[in-house]
Amino acid sequence: MTISPSDDPEYDLAVIGAGAAGLAGAVTAAELGLSVALLDTSSQLGGQFYRHPAPALGATRPEALHHDWSTFTDLRRRLTDSGVTHLAGHHVWTVVRAEPKDLWDVHAVTGADGNGERPARVRARAVLLATGAYERQLPFPGWTLPGVVGAGGAQAMLKSGLVVPGIGVSSVRAQPRAGIGVSSVRAQPRAGIGVSPARAQPRAGGRVVVAGSGPLLLAVAASLVTAGARVPAVVEAAGYLGYARHLRVLAANPHKMAEAAVHGTALLRHGVRLRTRSAVTQVHGADRVEAVTVSRLDRDWRPVRGSGRRIACDALAVGFGLVPQLELATGLGCATRRTRDGSHALDLDAQQQTSVPGIWAAGETGGIGGVQLACVEGELAGLAIAARLGGRPALTESGRARALGRRRDRMRAFASVMAAAHAPGAGWTRWLDDTTDVCRCEEVSAGHIREAVADYGARDARTVKLLTRAGMGWCQGRMCGTAVACLAAEGPGAEPSPSPERRPLAVPVRLEVLGALAEVTASGAGDPEESADPEKGAGR
Amino acid sequence: MARDRSPAELVGAAPDAAFEITFDGRPITALPGQSLAAALWAAGILAWRTTRVGGRPRGAFCGIGHCFDCLATVNGEPNRRACLVPARPGDAVTTQEGHGHDDLAVR
Amino acid sequence: MPTRNSPDLLVIGAGVVGAACAYYAARRGLHVTVLDRGSVAGGTTGAGEGNLLVSDKEPGPELRLALYSTQLWRELAVVLPSRIEYEAKGGLVVASEEKGLSALREFAARQTEAGVTAEVVPGGRLRELEPHLAPGLAGGVHYPQDAQVQPALAAAHLLRAAGDRVSLRLGEEVTAILTGAHGEVRGVRTPSGDLHAPYVVNAAGTWGGELARLAGVQLPVRPRRGFVLVTEPLPRLVRRKVYAADYVADVASDSAALQTSAVVEGTPAGPVLIGASRERVGFDRSLSVEALSRLAGQAVLLFPVLATVRAVRTYAGFRPYLPDHLPAIGPDPRRPGLLHACGHEGAGIGLAPATGRIIAETLTDGELPLDITPFRPDRFGGGEA
Incomplete structure (x- = not known):
């Protein structure tokens, strides 16, 4: 269902993001009697974690690529039962206070990629921000070559499109019921882009190196091998000692251990090697990935000289953890806090409310913590919002709320350990050479950024952006933001940014x-x- | 090394009828429900754009609509995010050069 | 005589105005320390479009300042690296109807008397100048002196081009102005210590009023918000700075009734910028969907080709303005040793070189290029704060 401004319906609650947190929040609030609109960019529910193939792909076992699939199907069923209005294909670009003042206007563009001609506006008494996260990237020489993809991106493309990067042929064996047979088609990419003509014959069985840092890497590698890719190595920049220092927190979060064990087992079964304290420091290839160099890192993530080893592969899936997606919140003036991995997350009260009354948040926006935490926080927020709007303060004092609060606190503690364990070491910038493009959109090199910092008075990411255009392109610094901030911090007198980058337009309009x-x-x-x-x- | 199976086999996919789209005029097969980027990957194509400054090839990177590296010209319209736009029968994807708006340039 | 440890001059603010003050003072042989609590171009400079306009100014002291500054920018463009993206592109002000055009013509005629170059362009020829302009406009006026610069780069390169005589201290906030026995300025205090100099220049932009207060004088600088919309990268499709000016017929011949629209312009980097021109626009409210919407709508009216182009970014900046919409430039008689160079509203990038030059000439007893009486910092009275 789509709304246009003329419909201009008014809801009790607008939930932005239909991932675990948003679903849990929407369902909880609706079951307590609120009218709820749930907006999401995708045509499907589930967000990034529960991403799954479109119905037309006819997946009979979508759970094969998922952990906890039944949690999602439960939420989906409750969503339908509780009458939540799901607004698919809605890309929210801003949330502003409406007139009268106790209402909020949620403005969205519509369509698969937000390029639709019709704007949409949803008006609500409260807003729950469940906008999730995107992947943190750190550049390295060759990271712009085709075949280098985000680890989360590889996972997403696999979960929804059933494809693996660097596998040269459609791996769907199911016979098309009509139309063109898969076998009749052979890609012949144009010279100069994509596959070079010499290797135009599609190859089965792509080799995908998985690299970066964070627990997602194990999950991605496990999915890839289970789906038929070969993973020559999983390369983790951190050690795992960071966890060992917090055994009590680990013991309180057994589900996390269980999850890691599942991935670890899959990787073991496929003979995948995990290299810790290592990073991909160079990608080789003319116009697509042919190999990577993996180097050992010291404690601060500085590459150890002479430790580089070349690994042949067809693709590289890389990511350094996740960054909360806060544009809408910062646009509203919501307070943030710095997390232990140097990023920013929303500062929330015990009821999941932001510093702006009427605006709540749940899940990764409050700090990266994973899907179970997102479900718990969504539910807590749903309760709190129903309590507030329905004049039922007892809801937040209920046994249910208290139990949720305890689970949240326990999982938040784990999340904090995890963030610290995978926080990028300051030495990573040593693997950049001056010609490496840091900003993918505007093609701004590390050397150019270093010059702005050393010679032209840039002390923070914003000034680097003004002086070099790094972060001014289509993605608005989402891909290069961490890297630019790190490079700016190497300058004289630099300080870590007290607040996240502001992006008043959350998506292009x-x-x-x-x-x-x-x-x-x-x-x-x-x-x-x-x-x-x-x-x-x-x-x- | 044990090889399990394809992603489609893994999830027991029985897709609706495949159809044809074109990439720079060449036919490739897409499955209903796949994004353009997924269809291109499935055909072994990893790049469908060249950059504005360096003319370097690019394709899907973040896979979830945030990085805009997968911008493609689709049916003549530039700057569509291939990782978000679903493939439709007959779609013509063309390699996008730079900003994709050369037709608008004034001297 | 100054030593390396004690400069002749402290400039507070590393925006384009502070940078220009430092640049011209250094060229006059002075040693300058520039302090900023943030980065270079971290305030209004970084939020500006880089408009160097004469077209939007009515005859008077500000236009004289702008004309002089235009000439200085042309000289700077030769000296500074091309990376500052200076473009002598000219401005084109269009009117949709005959009535608006005649008002525009009158306005241009008065500007011409004041030394502005302005050429009336009939409607039929507008699209020769700007091929993507909407058809059917009544006509316009072409202002070849309007130009553009990338403001943050301009500030950074001005500071750099000033050479060793200028030193930068970033991330240092001035917490007090030090004064001597007779009330004269002796330097400033920052959290990292005291800095001594016989002169302090207030180039703190929007915060200029606060700095004046630290010095014990009143200067009613107020912030006013303005927005710029930035599109996706495009080829050059707008050559000049283009905006519409129409006459609001029910208001008398007061020039303030010339209602201007969004200024649309291309940039060497690709994006088209859509920003408000100056105070007559009335956009200056808090960030609102309506304000952005009006900018976008007016840009599409002027250039229909922009309809399907996407805005990827918007930013707000605070324009520092004084009640009479003129800047404060020059020595403050109420506090010997204190000079002001702030309150330029939306025109600070354009007026920066003239301002810097005036400050430098004042300090070195040089010849002033124009009468600065209208910019007297104590003109609002109030005496000592």
Whole structure:
């Protein structure tokens, strides 16, 4: 179902993000009698963790690529039963206070990639931000070559598209029921891009090195090998000693150990080697990945000279943990805190409310903690919002709420240990050479950034951006933000940024769509066809 | 080393009828429900864009719509995120050069 | 005589105005220390579009300052590296209807008397200048003196080009102005210690009022918010700075009634910038969907080709303004040794070189390029704070 501004329905609660946290929050609030709209960019529920193939792919065992699948199917069933309005394909670009003041306007663009012509607006008394996270990336020479993909990206493409990077042929064996046979098609990529003509014949069985840092790597590697890829190595920059120092926290979170054991078993069975305290420090290949160099790292993540070893592969799945996605929250002025891995997360009270009354958050936005924590926090937030809006404060004092609170605190403690264990060491910048592009969008090299820091007075990521354009492109610094901040911090007198980068437009918005909103906003409503007309939008 | 099976076998996929899309004019097969990026990967294609400054090849990177590296020209419209846009029968994907808007340039 | 340890001059603020003050003072042989509590270009400079405009200014002291500054920017463009992205691209102000055009023509005629170069362009020829402009506009005025620069890069390169005579102290906030027995300025205090100098220049932009207060004088600088929308990267499709100016007929011949629209312009880096021109626009409210929407809508009206182009970014900046919309430039008679160079509102990038030059000439008893009486810092009265 899609809404246009003219419908302009008003809900008790708008939940942004239909991953574990958002689903749990929406379901809980709706079951307690609130009217709830659940907005998400995807056409499907589940967010990144419960990402799964579209119905047309006919997956009869989607759980094969998942842990805890029944948690998701339960939430999905409860969502339907509780009458939550699911607004798929809604990319929220801002949340602003409405008139009257006790309402919020959630503005979205629509369509698979947000390129639709119709804007949408949802008005609600409360907002739950469950916008999740994106992957933290640290650049290295060759990381822009085709075939280098995010570890989370590889996982996502596998879960939803049933594909693995660097495997040269569609691995779907199921016979198409009609139309063109798979076997009749042979890709012949153009020279100069993609596969070079000499190796145009598709190859089965891609070799994917998995590298970076964080628990996601094991999960990604396990999925890949289970799905038929070969994983020559899993390369983890941290050691695992960081966990061992916190045995009490570990013991209180046995599910995390169980999860790791499942992945570890899969990797063992496939003979996948885990190299800790190591990193991919170079990717080789002319126009796609052919091999990587893996180097050992010292305690601060500085590559150990002479330790590099080359590993042949067809793709590299890389990621250094996750970063909370906070654009909408920072746009609203929600307070943040620095996490132990140097990123920023929302500062939340015991009821999951942000520093802005009426705006709640759950899941990764409050600090990276995983799917179980997201479910718990979503449910807690749902309870708290129902308590507030329904005038039922007892809800937050219930046994259910208290038990959830305890589980949350326990898992948050684990998350904190995890963040510290995988926090990037300052020495990683040593594996950059000056020609390495740090900003993928604007193609800004490490050397250019270092010059801005050393010679032109840039002391923070924002000034580096102003002086070099690093972070000014399409992705708005999501991919290079961590790296730029680290490079800026190497300058004289630099300080870690006290607040996250602000991105007042959380996603790109067509100018005609933006222009059409003045009319909508001014009049409170309007015919959608009319409001899509830019001439009206300019208030002529 | 044990090899299990393909991703599709793993999840017991019985997809609806495959269809054809084109990449720079060549036919490739896509399955319903796949994104354009997934269909391109399945055909062994990892790059479908060249960068604005260096002319370097790029394809899907983050896989979830955040990095914009997978921008493609789809049916003549530039800057579509291939990892988000579902493949539709007959879609023509073309390698996007730079900003993809050369037609708008004034001298 | 100054030693290396004690500069002649402390400039508070490493934005483009502070950078220009340091640059011209250093060229006059002075040793300058520039302090900023943040980074280079961390305030309004970093949020500016880099408009170097004469087209939007009515005849008067600010236009004289702008014309002089325009000339200085042309000289700087030769001296500074091309990376500052200086472009003498010119401005084009268009009117949609005949009535607006005649008002625009009158305005341009008065500007021409004041020394501005302005050429009236009939409607039929507008698209020769800007091929993507909407059809059917009544006409416009072309201002070849309008130019553009990337403001953050300009500030950084001005500071660098000033050479060894300028030293930068970033991340240092001034917490007090030190004064001597007769109330004269002796230096400043920062958390890392005292810095001594006989002169202090207040180039603190939006925070200029607070700095003045530290020095015990009043300067009513207020912040006013403005926005810029930034599109996805594009080829050059807008050549000049283009905006519409239409006459609001029910208001008398007051020039403030010229209602200007969003300024649309391309950049060497690719994105098109859509920003508000100056105070007559009335966009200056807190960040609101409506304000962004109006900018976008007006840009699409001017350039229909932008309809399907996406905005990828927007940023807000605080324009420092004084009640009469003129900057404060020059020595403050209420506090010997204190000079002001702030309150430029939306025109600080454009007016920076002239401001810096005036400060440098003042300090070295040089010849002032123009009458600075209208910019007197004590013109709002109030005496000592």
